Amino acid sequence: MARLKRWARELSVLLLILLAATFVMDWWRAPQAPAAFSQQMLELLDGEPVSLAQLSQDKPLLVYFWASWCGVCRFTTPYVARLAANGGNVLTVALRSGNNQQVEQWLAHKKLRLPVVNDERGALAAQWQIGVTPTIVVIAKGEVVQSTTGWTSYWGMKLRLWWASLYLF
Structure with a gap:
């Protein structure tokens, strides 16, 4: 029994360290929204x-x-597409992935349906100071309420959107 308690305690400490490291990395790599981003018109x-x-x-x-x-995007993009297909409020930005036709062909090849803004030259990413792909930003009422970088699960995205919905009230 004492051995089981020790393992549980060590696992708890490890999870806390992992959680703290995740928060620190998200804070450090957080994108910086341009001053008037909410007024900017983008084109799908x-x-x-x-x-x-x-x-x-x-x-x-x-x-x-x-x-x-992006290698990590291969694992995250299908979850984003699933979220969009299930009625999630999603907009994606393809960074330096070719012209519109090339992005459409890539999406068709992967059998993905997503609302996409093509950032062919990386200008939008530069405005947002995106340094890591993938990056997820959650916006509520025109304000950035949270962000994360790297792999995120489907349920992680749903949880972030739910959490941000509390901001709307």
């Missing part, structure tokens, strides 16, 4: 104009910065 691959402020007004918006060449 199909030419439709979108506004982050408008998209995040009624429910939190998950903005997913990814790249076709």
Whole structure:
């Protein structure tokens, strides 16, 4: 019994250290939203104009910065697509992944349906100071309420959106 308690205590300490390291890394690598980002008009691959402020007004918006060449994105992007397919408020930004046709072909090849803003030259990523792909930013009522970098699970994204929905009240 004493051995089991020791293992449980050591596992708890390890989880706390891991959690603390995750929070520190997210804080350190957090993107910096441009001053007037919520007023900026972006254009989806199909030419439709979108506004982050408008998209995040009624429910939190998950903005997913990814790249076709990103290894970690291979694991996260399908979860983002699943979230979007299940009614999640999602907008994605393809970073330096080619022109619109190349991004559309990549999405079709992977059988993914996502609302995508193509950041062909990385200008949008530079404005946001995105240094890591993937990066997830949650926006509520036109304000950044949280962000994370690296791999995130489907349930992790849902939890972030739920948490941000509390901000709306």
